[in-house]
Amino acid sequence: MTKQALDSLQAQIDLGEMLPLMEEFYTIQGEGFHKGTAAYFIRVGGCDVGCHWCDVKESWDAAIHPPTNANTIAENAAKYSDTIVVTGGEPLMWDMNPLTKKLKSLGLTTHIETSGAYQLSGDWDWICLSPKKRMLPTQSVLEKANELKVIIFNKSDFDFAEKHAAQVGEDCILYLQPEWSVRDKMVPLIVDYVMKNPQWKVSLQTHKYLNIP
Ligand SMILES: C[S@@+](CC[C@H](N)C(=O)[O-])C[C@H]1O[C@@H](n2cnc3c(N)ncnc32)[C@H](O)[C@@H]1O
Ligand SMILES: Nc1nc2[nH]cc(C(=O)O)c2c(=O)[nH]1
Ligand code: SF4
Numbered sequence: 001m002t003k004q005a006l007d008s009l010q011a012q013i014d015l016g017e018m019l020p021l022m023e024e025f026y027t028i029q030g031e032g033f034h035k036g037t038a039a040y041f042i043r044v045g046g047c048d049v050g051c052h053w054c055d056v057k058e059s060w061d062a063a064i065h066p067p068t069n070a071n072t073i074a075e076n077a078a079k080y081s082d083t084i085v086v087t088g089g090e091p092l093m094w095d096m097n098p099l100t101k102k103l104k105s106l107g108l109t110t111h112i113e114t115s116g117a118y119q120l121s122g123d124w125d126w127i128c129l130s131p132k133k134r135m136l137p138t139q140s141v142l143e144k145a146n147e148l149k150v151i152i153f154n155k156s157d158f159d160f161a162e163k164h165a166a167q168v169g170e171d172c173i174l175y176l177q178p179e180w181s182v183r184d185k186m187v188p189l190i191v192d193y194v195m196k197n198p199q200w201k202v203s204l205q206t207h208k209y210l211n212i213p
């Protein structure tokens with residue numbers, strides 16, 4: 001590519017008109033409030049949060065995922081489902097306005113899975129915030145989150161969950177989700193916690209039990 005072409009591509013990436021697309025798939029939302037609902041997933045590459053237990057580390061390096069036109073991604077997604085889940089990687093590393101503008105213009109419902117580590121962009125019908133210790137969520141995401149889904153890897157994560165529950169809106173639905181590799185150890189603690197603190201609900205990665213993407 002010429003320098004001019006590279007600069008133009010970078011400008012489109014900066015505007016969110018092009019996004020590093022890792023994968024797309026039609027499946028069942030496995031987690032949280034919308035679990036059990038058919039949805040088309042768009043997985044955008046790039047994440048620098050660095051969770052040691054992340055189940056999609058292949059997403060982290062944006063450079064290995066092809067820059068793809070946001071309008072093209074949206075038009076393709078519309079063929080599969082009315083419900084579109086944008087995930088990553090960390091989708092809010094990129095300007096989500098062009099992608100969600102096109103998804104909304106096609107009449108689709110937009111959901112995001114985010115750590116909230118970056119400023120909120122995009123037009124969302126549902127925001128799932130899963131905060132991370134290594135990079136705390138911004139106020140912009142905390143105040144708009146529809147669900148708070150905290151991953152429980154060890155006992156200290158219950159305190160982390162409460163700290164974030166105190167920062168989200170009143171109607172935000174609260175979930176505790178076991179980290180997959182320690183689920184046998186953490187599920188009994190989560191069950192006990194939710195019975196004692198019924199403002200919380202249990203979320204499981206049901207797609208992993210169903211053996212679907
Ligand atoms: C891979 S992340 C991508 C979106 C965004 N970066 C985030 O962390 O919310 C999608 C969801 O999977 C959760 N997750 C990732 N690895 C997990 C694991 N090993 N066990 C349980 N949940 C996990 C995240 O907390 C997040 O809710
Ligand atoms: N089925 C299914 N449901 C999911 N909910 C959140 C996911 C994600 O990786 O963001 C995910 C995923 O990867 N697969
Ligand atoms: S923020 Fe999300 S994508 Fe990034 S490392 Fe953590 S779980 Fe993985």
Ligand SMILES: [Mg+2]
Pocket residue numbers: 055
């Ligand atoms: Mg996943």
